[in-house]
Amino acid sequence: QVQLVQSGPEVKQPGASVRVSCKASGYTFTSFFLHWVRQAPGQGLEWMGVMHPNVGTTIYAQRFQGRVSLTRDTSTSTVYMDLSGLRSDDTAVYYCAREKPSSYCFDYWGQGTLVTVSS
C-alpha cells in the first residue's frame, strides 16, 4: 500500500534551517509528483512547492522562493524539504503529499511533521 512517512518533530531557533524528509513506499517513486503543504496552528493549508522525483524539477510558491529547497534521493525513495531563515511564523505542521496523475490533487499524504521555531 502507498505510504508516505515523514521525519519526526523539530525545534529550531529563529534564523536556523530545518530539513524534513518524506520516505515513499508502495508505488514507483519516480513516477509521481510530490508536493509540500504546511499548516500553522489553527490556520488553513498553504502550498509550498512540488518536485518530480524522476528528473528533480521543482516549482516553489512565490512566497517561499529563496528559502525553500526540495531535493530527492531516488535510492531511498525520499524527498527532502529544506527551509532556511526560520521565523516564528514558520511554526507549523509540514506535510508531503503525492499528486494523483493528471488531476492536480493529492491522493496520499504523509502524517505531518511539527516544526516549532522558538528562542
Added chain:
Amino acid sequence: QSVLTQPPSASGTPGQRVTISCSGSTSNIGNNIVNWYQQLPGTAPKLLIYNSGQRPSGVPDRFSGSKSGTSASLAISGLQSEDEADYYCAAWDDSLSGYVFGTGTKVTVL
C-alpha cells in the same frame, strides 16, 4: 493569503444537507479543476472530491462537488456526526504558477 474564499463555518443537524461554497477567479477555478479535502481534527487532510466532481474510492456518495464559472461547491447530504471536520477547496492557479487552497470551512453537526 488564500485566493479561494470559503465561508468560515457551516452547520446542520443529522440527516440535513449542507453546502459549502468556494469562490475564486479565472486564473484558478475558472480555468482549472477543483478538488476538495476533508481534515478531521489532528489528522492529515484527505482527498474528498477531485476533478471538480469525482469521488475517490471509499468516499461515500453523500459527498458531491460541482463547479460553475469561477465558483465551486461541495454538498454533504444526509449529514452524519463523523462529517464534523474542516473542508478545503483547492485548485491550480495559472497566474501564481502554484497550487492554492481555500480559506477552509468548519462543519459542525448540531
